[in-house]
Each structure stands twice: as structure tokens, then as C-alpha cells.
Amino acid sequence: DAGVIQSPRHEVTEMGQEVTLRCKPISGHNSLFWYRQTMMRGLELLIYFNNNVPIDDSGMPEDRFSAKMPNASFSTLKIQPSEPRDSAVYFCASSLARGTYEQYFGPGTRLTVT
Amino acid sequence: GENVEQHPSTLSVQEGDSAVIKCTYSDSASNYFPWYKQELGKGPQLIIDIRSNVGEKKDQRIAVTLNKTAKHFSLHITETQPEDSAVYFCAASIGGGGADGLTFGKGTHLIIQP
Numbered sequence: 308d309a310g311v312i313q314s315p316r317h318e319v320t321e322m323g324q325e326v327t328l329r330c331k332p333i334s335g336h337n338s339l340f341w342y343r344q345t346m347m348r349g350l351e352l353l354i355y356f357n358n359n360v361p362i363d364d365s366g367m368p369e370d371r372f373s374a375k376m377p378n379a380s381f382s383t384l385k386i387q388p389s390e391p392r393d394s395a396v397y398f399c400a401s402s403l404a405r406g407t408y409e410q411y412f413g414p415g416t417r418l419t420v421t
Numbered sequence: 422g423e424n425v426e427q428h429p430s431t432l433s434v435q436e437g438d439s440a441v442i443k444c445t446y447s448d449s450a451s452n453y454f455p456w457y458k459q460e461l462g463k464g465p466q467l468i469i470d471i472r473s474n475v476g477e478k479k480d481q482r483i484a485v486t487l488n489k490t491a492k493h494f495s496l497h498i499t500e501t502q503p504e505d506s507a508v509y510f511c512a513a514s515i516g517g518g519g520a521d522g523l524t525f526g527k528g529t530h531l532i533i534q535p
Contacts, residue, residue: 311464340522350465350510352522363522398464408453408472408514410523412464 309333311413313399319419325387328416331380332401340400340410341374341384350398356382389420423448425513427526435534440501442529444511445493451513454487454494455523459508468509469496498531506533 312331320326332339340355354364356376364374371390376382386393396417400410424447434440446454452473457465471478471485471494478485482501487494498505508530512523 349527350523350525352524355522366522400464408470409455409467411467412457414464 313413323388326389328384330382330399336401338402342398344396391420423524425526431530433532440498442496446513450515453514457510
């Protein structure tokens with residue numbers, strides 16, 4: 308199994324630009340989570356989906372952030388417009404919603420907004 | 422919402438000695454408690470977890486204990502080795518991590534001294 312796949316691994320963009328982060332969950336998993344990691348705030352849950360449906364987006368910091376899951380094998384996290392304070396590592400994780408509790412993380416996307 | 426406190430933030434131990442990391446949580450409804458290991462530049466890796474109906478779980482050199490009355494849980498690593506050096510995170514979940522998001526502690530930087 309390839310594990311959770313994220314792209315790009317690194318993204319450098321200028322303030323005001325649109326940024327799109329991508330995630331492919333582990334095949335067969337039906338829950339998908341987006342987390343953000345910063346030195347100041349640690350690992351924070353942004354949003355999660357069960358069976359492609361957003362369940363809780365209370366962690367999304369602002370309306371500039373949006374996430375979609377058009378099918379079971381793909382999700383995007385978009386920031387528009389980006390700001391320097393959005394600089395962080397963004398992780399995607401997936402799990403089986405029933406029968407098990409484990410979440411498996413991808414390698415992350417390091418975003419730098421200048 | 423849930424709040425997870427983790428101590429210490431940094432722990433240095435001699436190779437071969439034991440290491441203990443402690444966490445407390447605030448929401449008595451939490452029922453799933455995983456531990457993750459994160460190496461530099463990588464995503465968090467699940468190393469062990471425990472559910473609320475179990476008091477202790479062991480996997481080779483790693484063990485986790487849970488005290489639901491006191492709302493705290495701990496990670497124990499015995500016979501530490503250089504490859505144990507990493508940042509360790511505890512987490513808690515109300516709905517079970519598979520179908521619900523995780524709330525993380527701030528992490529413990531474990532340093533194994535040769």
C-alpha cells in the first residue's frame with residue numbers, strides 16, 4: 308500500500324496568491340482529515356470528511372480556507388488569498404470510519420507564503 | 422472542546438534507560454488515546470494506542486497506561502535506543518479516531534544520549 312499521498316511536498320508562494328494542496332487517502336479508507344502544524348499552535352484539526360461528506364469544519368481558520376472531497380480517492384485544501392501567517396506544514400490523514408480507530412498521516416506539504 | 426496537556430516538552434535520557442511522557446485530557450467523553458512519533462521532515466507515525474475500556478497496553482519496548490478517573494495517560498519506552506530520538510505526540514478523540522478528529526498535545530522532544 309502506498310500510504311497517504313500528498314502533493315506538492317513543498318510550496319512557496321507570494322501573499323495574495325491561491326494555493327491548492329492535494330491528498331490521496333489510503334485505498335479503502337472512508338474518513339479523511341486535514342491538519343495544520345505550526346511551532347506556536349502545534350497540530351490542529353482543520354476539517355474532516357466521512358464518506359466524502361464534510362462533518363466538522365470548525366477548525367478552518369477563516370473563509371479563505373476551503374476543502375473539498377469530490378470522490379473517495381481525492382481531496383483538496385485551498386487557501387485564497389494566502390497570507391504569511393498561513394505558512395505551516397499541512398497534513399492529510401485517513402482512516403476507516405468503522406471497526407478501527409487508527410489514523411494514518413501523509414508526509415505533509417510545507418507551505419511558505421512570502 | 423477537548424484540551425490535551427503534555428509533559429515534559431523536552432526529555433533527555435541515557436541510552437538504555439526508560440522514558441516516560443505524560444498527558445492529561447479534559448473531556449471525560451474521550452475514549453481513544455493514540456501516540457504518534459514524528460521524525461524530522463516526516464508525518465506523524467502511529468506507534469501505539471489505547472481505548473477507554475483498557476487500562477494498559479504493551480508492544481515490545483513501548484507501553485501505554487490509561488487512568489480514566491484521573492483523565493491521564495502515559496507513554497513508557499524501555500531500553501531506549503538512538504532511533505527512539507524524535508518528537509512524540511499524545512492525542513485524544515471522543516468519537517474514536519477513525520470517524521472523528523484528534524486533539525493533540527504540544528509534543529515531547531525525546532533525546533537519547535549515547
